[in-house]
Amino acid sequence: MKKIGVGLLGCGVVGEAVYRGLAENAKAISARCGFQFDVKKIAVNNISKKRVGVSGGLLTKKYMEVVQAPGVDIVVELMGGEEDAFTAVTTALKLKKHVVTANKLLLAKRGEEIFDLAQKAGVKIGFEASVAGAVPVIRTIKEAIASGKIKSVFGIINGTSNFILSSMMERQTTFADALEEAQNLGYAEADPTFDVAGIDAAHKLTILANLAFGTPVKLKDVHIEGIGLLTPDDFIFARQFGRVIKLLATAKNDDGKLDIRVHPAMVPANMPIARIDGVTNAVEVDVSDAGRLMLIGPGAGGDATASAVIADLVDIARDMAHCSSARVSPTGFLPHSRKRLPLKNIDSIKGGYYLRFTVDDKPGVLAKMAGILGDNGISIDSVIQKGRTGGIVPLVILTHEAVEKSVKKAINKIDRLSTSQARTMLIRLEDGL
Ligand code: NDP
Ligand code: HSE
Secondary structure, X not given: OXXXXXXXXXXXXXXXXXXXXXXXXXXXXXXHHOXXXXXXXXXXOOOOOOOOOOOHHHEEOOHHHHHHOOOOOEEEEOOOOOHHHHHHHHHHHHOOOEEEEOOHHHHHHHHHHHHHHHHHHOOOEEOHHHOOOOOOHHHHHHHHOOOOOEEEEEEEOOHHHHHHHHHHHHOOOOHHHHHHHHHHOOOOOOOOHHHHOOHXXXXXXXXXXXXXXXXXXXXXXXXXXXXXXXXXHHHHHHHHOOEEEEEEEEEEEEOOEEEEEEEEEEEEOOOHHHHOOOOEEEEEEEEOOOEEEEEEEEOOOHHHHHHHHHHHHHHHHHHHHOOOOOOOOOOOOOHXXXXXXXXXXXXXXXXXXXXXXXXXXXXXXXXXHHHHHHHOOOOEEEEEEOOOOOOEEEEEEEEOOEEHHHHHHHHHHHHOOOOEEEEEEEXXXXXXO
């Protein structure tokens, strides 16, 4: 059996699962591509850490030793972070070695340089594992959709935050307990703020939008809000309105403008996306000729992510066998046909809104607020006011479709009233793109 040398950078949650997966599934893998993958060296930070089934002789602390090792044909970057990962990946590409990475932060921040380098070097960069874990969304957008124009990509692309939201909604778990559980299961980033603040989903969305619309996208182009400000009350009210709260990632080509954002949204409980729970991810792609495609599956965790990493290795092996590594460009578009789309300002979007005000429980408060909303062209769909306690109460309003700028202007004015006791919570309603 022909062998391909692999250098593993990182042997943590994903790296260890890749190592194990290559050994346990060697037969099935070679039946698909005619090669065996031989892990030659592994870079880690701490050589003394216990790693089940991994031979200590393969470990080194110097990642460059792995990248430069003569027998390493493919470098698999699973260290995470930016600087070391960038140095490792670009050095490998310059040495004309193929690269596989699961590092969405790296691709979101430095993807353009890396893709350009891979293209010039005529080698492959596989990054299926960087978005939605085991779900083959990169290959679908990059290769399977080839004739139609992609109108939008939307979905749930952070397993940790979806796990937290589902646990809070279904099991009334606290935020902190749900996050700890997700960390123990290997779903969270090294710094879990990336998950809960919406940054990890934004990293992934820049990658998807880049492939979907043939446009370079910068991280700062994405409007980002996380799930950290949601309170148990929001989940209770959502249920009363027949909705659930999801952290949605949306990228839409809106008449030539890119509408790109990550934020919590309230979706009707009977919408397919509402039923995506736990670590599961779902991505819906709306294509001009094909219609709506939805891909669903495990979005994080060692084994799920390793399956996508190994799929990239098999893909590279197949291309190596036919000397056709540059067959598909890294973004799926020819470099000269990519162009930057102007951005749509979030203030100009239109939609329904959930507004949770915190107000004095006094006569006339609701009437005053309704007046301010009306003055800004916002009409009310429904209102829930908690029982009369004479103290401070949440007062929730769902609006009909309104312009975001007007909604923010009205909230600003209401929050300055002497009867308002905390900043108003705004959650966008999403009834389908
Ligand atoms: P871990 O923190 O579990 O593993 C990171 C590994 O890299 C560890 O083995 C660590 O060594 C090693 N490492 C880190 N920095 C260096 C360095 N400078 N030199 C040598 N070794 C280094 O992370 P994960 O496995 O969870 O994630 C890896 C990558 O995959 C990240 O980019 C992450 O975003 C991405 N990813 C993760 C998913 C998941 O579900 N966990 C899913 C999809 C993508 P040591 O073990 O000694 O600490
Ligand atoms: N922390 C990420 C998540 C890992 O929870 O989705 C998968 O990319």
